[in-house]
Amino acid sequence: MTAFQKLCYDTLKHHVPAGSVTTYGNLAKLMKHPKAYRAVGTAMNKNPNAPEVPCHRVVKSNGELGDYAFGSNLKQKRLQEEGVQVVNNKIVNFKDICL
């Protein structure tokens, strides 16, 4: 496990509660690596222990689900179980629940 990955997982775990979501780009900013959003996706893909580490709460900047290591269908399921509405592969009220 690299330091960068640990930073991703910790930041995510501490900054994004159930019921809300964030984006790869935003998570990168929170880590003080504003331009590493792409690398964040790579890290999420490695995804050590989901859903312990809530990588399913990280979505695209346009409100679409984005991908998921275990299938975007499962990502949607996980989100809905936390009360996040998803319709047509997009987050409902994205602007309101995105940090």
Place this chain on the structure above:
DNA sequence: ACCATGGCCGCGT
């Protein structure tokens, strides 16, 4: 050390 690839982003057309 080099190259390619990805759970991406924003801008321009």
Place this chain on the structure above:
DNA sequence: AACGCGGCCATGG
């Protein structure tokens, strides 16, 4: 509103 395109950066071969 839908593409295309270049930029960015950690990983793996």
